[in-house]
Amino acid sequence: MSFIVAIDGPAGSxxxxxxxxxxxxxxxxxxxxxxxxxxxxxYFIENQISLEEEEKVENSLEKIQIDMKDIDGTQNFxxxxxxxSTKIRTKEVDSLxxxxxxxxxxxxxxxxxxxxxxxxxxxxxxxxxxxTNVFPNADVKIYLDATxxxxxxxxxxxxxxxxxxxxxxxxxxxxxxxRDYNDMTSSVAPLKKAEDAITVDSSNLTIPQVVERVENIIxxxx
Numbered sequence: 001m002s003f004i005v006a007i008d009g010p011a012g013s014x015x016x017x018x019x020x021x022x023x024x025x026x027x028x029x030x031x032x033x034x035x036x037x038x039x040x041x042x043y044f045i046e047n048q049i050s051l052e053e054e055e056k057v058e059n060s061l062e063k064i065q066i067d068m069k070d071i072d073g074t075q076n077f078x079x080x081x082x083x084x085s086t087k088i089r090t091k092e093v094d095s096l097x098x099x100x101x102x103x104x105x106x107x108x109x110x111x112x113x114x115x116x117x118x119x120x121x122x123x124x125x126x127x128x129x130x131x132t133n134v135f136p137n138a139d140v141k142i143y144l145d146a147t148x149x150x151x152x153x154x155x156x157x158x159x160x161x162x163x164x165x166x167x168x169x170x171x172x173x174x175x176x177x178x179r180d181y182n183d184m185t186s187s188v189a190p191l192k193k194a195e196d197a198i199t200v201d202s203s204n205l206t207i208p209q210v211v212e213r214v215e216n217i218i219x220x221x222x
Contacts, residue, residue, distance in 0.1 A: 003028075005124040005218055006131035009144035010191060011179045012151030014202050014210065015126035018144060020075070021211045023124045026218065031068070031117060032075060033127035033134070036110050037101040038088035039066045039079045044100060045092060051099055058105045066113065089159070091167050094175055098182040101128075107188050128183050131194035140221050141197035142214060150203045152176045 005028065007015050016032050023030040043049075043064050049056050067078040076085045087093070100106055111134050118125060118135070125134065131141035146154075152173035159167060183191035193199065198217055202210045 002118065002120050003122040003222070004118060004135045004138040005140040005142070006135050006138035006194070006197075007124060007126040007142045007144055007214075008128055008131050008191070008194070008197065009126075010128075010146075010151065010176075010183065012155045012176055013144045013146045014154065014207070015144050017207060018202075018210050018214055019124045019126045021207070022214050022218070025211070025215060027122065029121050029123045030075065031114060031123060031125045032077075033110065033114055033125060033130065034097075035068075035075075035077050035088055036066055036113065037106070038093050038097050039077055039084060040064060040106055040110070041093050041097045041100045042079055042084050042087050045096065051096075051103060054105075057103060061105060061109045064109075086162065089162060089164065091164075091171075094167075098179045102182065102186045102188050104188055128191040129189035131197050132192060133189045136194070140218050141194045142217060143193040143197040143199045144210075144214075145199060145201045146203045148173060148176050148180065 007019055009015050011034070016034070019030045019032070022028070040061075043060065044051070044057075047060065049060055051057065063080075065080050069076050069078065076083055077088060078084065114125065114134050127134065131138050152169060155172050155176065156167075156169055159165070159172075180191075200210060200213055205213070
């Protein structure tokens with residue numbers, strides 16, 4: 001029997017980290033939908049597919065196979081058999097992924113994949129339109145938020161941990177704000193809080209505090 005927890009919110013709000021920790025505690029699976037769009041972006045970059053070439057974009061989606069595997073407790077992403085977990089976090093992907101995620105054919109393909117992967121599972125799925133579009137009937141909906149400055153600081157720390165040191169804080173903050181604007185004004189599944197979602201602002205909370213708050217919300221509805 002499936003039980004779907006939808007965690008939506010802006011880029012860098014901690015959705016992936018919180019989803020993973022909560023899922024581990026409660027015995028749920030997780031799905032990082034943002035990473036799926038990053039995989040598609042890597043494919044477009046490496047195959048020099050322009051986002052304006054609609055026919056090429058649509059045809060390429062049939063050639064893209066995305067898989068997720070847990071390796072030493074960390075979720076790794078594979079694009080057509082290649083581990084692209086590092087590639088999907090590069091500056092080039094950061095600057096293009098928002099535009100890729102707004103393409104209707106890409107959105108439809110990823111939503112279909114997400115629904116298929118979630119069938120019959122207890123799963124925590126995070127993204128920008130999970131509770132409003134992918135799973136509007138999710139059992140639990142949470143909107144995880146944080147200030148742009150805090151989200152940029154977190155992304156910079158993540159980059160450093162991955163050995164990515166060539167992107168300044170100012171660049172990251174600018175990208176965060178650009179991503180917010182694109183996501184919130186998109187004509188395709190824009191980022192917004194579902195009417196029945198519960199907001200959790202993590203700006204001034206520690207990770208354990210956010211985890212506890214989210215787990216309590218889920219437990220109340222199980």
